[in-house]
Each structure stands twice: as C-alpha cells, then as structure tokens.
Amino acid sequence: MATTTPTIAAPRSPHRSSRTSWEMYGWIFMRASGALLLVLIFTHLIVNLVMGGGVSQIDFGFVAGKLAKPVWQVWDLLLLWLAMIHGTNGLRVIINDYATRTGTRLVLKSALVLAFTVVVVLGTLVIFTFDPCPVGAPADLLPSFCTAG
Amino acid sequence: MPEAPAGTLYRGREGMWSWVAHRVTGFLIFFFLLVHVLDTSLVRVSPEAYNAVIGTYKNPIMGLGEAGLVAAVVFHALNGVRIMLVDFWAKGVRYQRVMLWVVVGVFVVLMAGFLPVHLSHVFGGE
Numbered sequence: 128m129a130t131t132t133p134t135i136a137a138p139r140s141p142h143r144s145s146r147t148s149w150e151m152y153g154w155i156f157m158r159a160s161g162a163l164l165l166v167l168i169f170t171h172l173i174v175n176l177v178m179g180g181g182v183s184q185i186d187f188g189f190v191a192g193k194l195a196k197p198v199w200q201v202w203d204l205l206l207l208w209l210a211m212i213h214g215t216n217g218l219r220v221i222i223n224d225y226a227t228r229t230g231t232r233l234v235l236k237s238a239l240v241l242a243f244t245v246v247v248v249l250g251t252l253v254i255f256t257f258d259p260c261p262v263g264a265p266a267d268l269l270p271s272f273c274t275a276g
Numbered sequence: 277m278p279e280a281p282a283g284t285l286y287r288g289r290e291g292m293w294s295w296v297a298h299r300v301t302g303f304l305i306f307f308f309l310l311v312h313v314l315d316t317s318l319v320r321v322s323p324e325a326y327n328a329v330i331g332t333y334k335n336p337i338m339g340l341g342e343a344g345l346v347a348a349v350v351f352h353a354l355n356g357v358r359i360m361l362v363d364f365w366a367k368g369v370r371y372q373r374v375m376l377w378v379v380v381g382v383f384v385v386l387m388a389g390f391l392p393v394h395l396s397h398v399f400g401g402e
Contacts (some may be wrong), residue, residue, distance in 0.1 A: 158356075158360050176397075177390065177393050182398065188323075211309065217302045242310055246313045250313045
C-alpha cells in the first residue's frame, strides 16, 4: 500500500491534436462498407454457390456469362474495391496491434500496400477489358450467347 | 493472478471472444480474397487457363474449405452487424452479450441451410 498520495499535475488546456481525423474516417468506413459488403457478398454467395449447380457450375462459361452483364460488372467492381479497402484497413489495424517494432511495421505495411495495389489494379483491369467471347477459343467453353446468331 | 477490473465491457467473456473471432475470420477472408481475385483474373488469359485452375478446386478437400470460408464470412458479417448495433444503438452496449448469442443462433440457422446444398454440390458429382 502506498503511504503517500501522488501529486497530479493541474489540468491544462484541452489537448488539441494536429492530426486530421483519419482514424475516425477509417472507423466510419469499416461500418459503412461492412453494411454494403453484407448485401454484396451474401448475394454473390447465393448466386454462385447456392443457386443452380452451386460450386460445381463454376467455369469460364459461367463467369463470362455473368461478367458480360453490366449489373455484375458494377457488382463485382464494388465488391473488389470495398472488400479490398475494408480488408486492407483491417490488416493495417492488426499490424499496428501486434508488430511492435517500427521496422517490422514498415515491412508488413509495405507488403500490404503492394498486395492491395496489385490486386485492385489487376481486378479492375480484368473487369473493364474482359471479353466473354475471345476469338479462337473452343465454342464449348464459351457462354451460349457467343455462338447464338 | 490480478483480477480484471470490474465493469469493463470486454475482458475474457463473450465480448472478448467475439472480438478474437472477428479478427481471425477477417484475417482469413482477406488472404482468401487475394487468391480469389488472382485466380478469377485468369478469365482474361483464356477459357482453358481459367477452367484448368478452377478444375483443381473441384475436390472434396477444397469443397470443405469453401464451407469453412462461407462460415467465416457469415460469422464476420453477422458479428459486424452486432458491432454496428453496439456502436450506434442506444441499448447496444447493454445487449452486446445477448446479441452475440443471437449471432450464433442466426449463424447456425444459415449454415444449416447452406451446408446440405453446398455439400451435395461437392459430393454429389456433376
């Protein structure tokens, strides 16, 4: 038991942070994107894994048939960007919590930014440049509308 | 062993374990997402390349992995709703523990609906 009462400095003027509230925007983004992702991903899972032949139906013809439609292009683009930003921010928080050394944090976050950039750029390019009926591909692998008059 | 201070929200009970599970499932889903975008990008290479890689996924081990992945996504989504209710609903903090058991209940119902359908696709052949 302490025998003396610790002296506590008198309160000063309120602490004013010079930082912008990025952490607060991140906190809000996780909740807003999470709500959207719930709808986007549950629909994605129902259409791809439950309806029709489920996971066994997935091949080029199935994916190309979906990605030929503007609705699914927008859907998948939103999924890609929101999920990657949501997940990358989540990983950033995890790195901050468990990587105590500055150097370790720098390496892990650099790898995270690299993974984010590669996956988002690649995925976006695929959605915008995808051709559901590539020339010279075997017709039996393509969605049916490629060969229909 | 020092005891946890009384009156805290999240120490060693449902609140903490839901936080751990949220973190673990989020971590797993992120790494799946990286692979998922990379393999789906093969549709831009050729139909043969995409079908060849997806073909290697069509076996019972990957099928069970997909079931586990869906379980992780469903838990993360439902617990995410619980987190939003804790943050934005006036009574959310008071009911956070009850809401975790609601999350577990809805999770069991959704997985009970999904697993028979998915496993019949995985094990039932084409």
